[in-house]
Amino acid sequence: MSTFKRHSVLPGFNLALGFTLLYLSLVVLIPLSAAFIRTAELTWPEFWATVTTPRVLASYRLTFGASFAAALTNAVFGLLVAWVLVRYHFPGKRVVDALIDLPFALPTAVAGIALTALYAGNGWIGQLLEPLGIKIAFTPLGVYVALTFIGLPFVVRTVQPVLEDIETELEEAAAMLGANRLQTFLRIIFPTIFPALMTGFALAFARAIGEYGSVIFIAGNMPMISEITPLLIITKLEQYDYTGATAIAVVMLVISFILLLIINLLQWWSRRRNALA
């Protein structure tokens, strides 16, 4: 124990840490372990067969494909929004800045029904796209739209503070040395914000693969076509196929934990990069 904790005159360490560990174990760790223990009852071939049926594979393709596309969209537009909010002034900027966090604050079910009504064939935006032959609601495109909505704040909020900290002098020096604005952006600014951009992208992606509420309304939920993996877990639960639902959940959990690890590494990289700058 002597090397576990450095000495401090402050009281309450044992109580605080003890309560923290107990609470975390009861609420998070023990229930999460239930998924792994339940799945361990399966043999490896049984597990593999359960998590690789054509319908499950189709749901992975949609979930990861749409999440990747949505996170990529958010990386591009999130960077642009962060840039505009940090560098330019326009009327209503403070309101716009505050509303960026709307997807964090708005319950996903509300986002889901609003986006569906908006992008359905008779919706405000849907009816403009329908003559062009573009259908969004009740297709995989709808999944992409919903996931773009819920992931929107991540890139903006990770890039914004880094962009604010870039010193004008650095850009001046680049300009003095003959760089034009685009060169300055590509060679000076972009490398500085790149770790933060990647972190935001990974956070948006990680959030998107687990998302349920905003997607199910707009997706149409057709097996093999527009059925996301979290919905498939619920479908299996409703059929009392607990083992099947849990096996798929374990696959999702392992992927989420790997992403969490990558995000932690990215954040560490981002902090290091900024400390050096």
Added chain:
Amino acid sequence: MTTITITYPSKVPRTALTQEPVWVRWALITIALTFLTLFLFVPLLLVFYEALKKGVEVYFAAITDPDALAAIKLTLIATAIAVPLNLVFGIAAAWAIAKFEFRGKNILITLIDLPFSVSPVIAGLIYVLVFGLQGWLGPWLAEHDLKIIFAVPGIVLATIFVTVPFIARELIPLMQAQGTEEEEAAVALGANGWQTFWRITLPNIKWGLLYGIILCNARAMGEFGAVSVVSGHIRGSTNTLPLHVEILYNEYNYAAAFAVASLLALLALITLVFKTFLEAKVAHQKGEFIHEH
């Protein structure tokens, strides 16, 4: 948007060397705002438009319907249990992590964040595996006539799970930035642990604490996926507000669905107002300490 004035807030004024031509600035602002309009502002506006489309009477009838009121009540109950528990947890975790040095601290911080990377559906599923009829405690619970899954306790548990990290992750960096000097001085002057916490630490973290509570509250009231799995969707008894929205929507009762949804959208807007207000206070509180020490 007829006039767009462009000025720079930077400490060092930007000159032609370090800013883009006017047309580029205009173009970038327009693209950014168009994207935000399509994906953020219009959906938000549509919630209120659809809610009020059929008139104020239909709106009030929808939100004062007995099932809607029962859903509001259950949402408030779940929130009133989940937020205080996660508040106590957040303070305990932040006290241990920010005020002491011990091994495995980074692992603990990662574990606290874990619920954020778990799909809400899986959060619900794991409680079914523990408390459901086929679960670990299922037979014992059935024997004693206790119901957790498809009942209110399950909803409360799922809500607690998805909101565990909110307050802790606000307090940890704030308390780390503030260090331990003031608390150490209080203890040296003879204050006990509780006195030190109430008189020194709490006033220093009050805005961060409130910020965490606001975010935790919004998520607790709005959680859908996790609660959906454990609720059983029993109208008037295990239906929270977001679940009630789903039921109305699936019954093609759009006006009522959007009316109830507008309550949640209003909650989101109020949350954002508080958040913006508190962000400045928290930054000040943090900055003050970095400045003083």
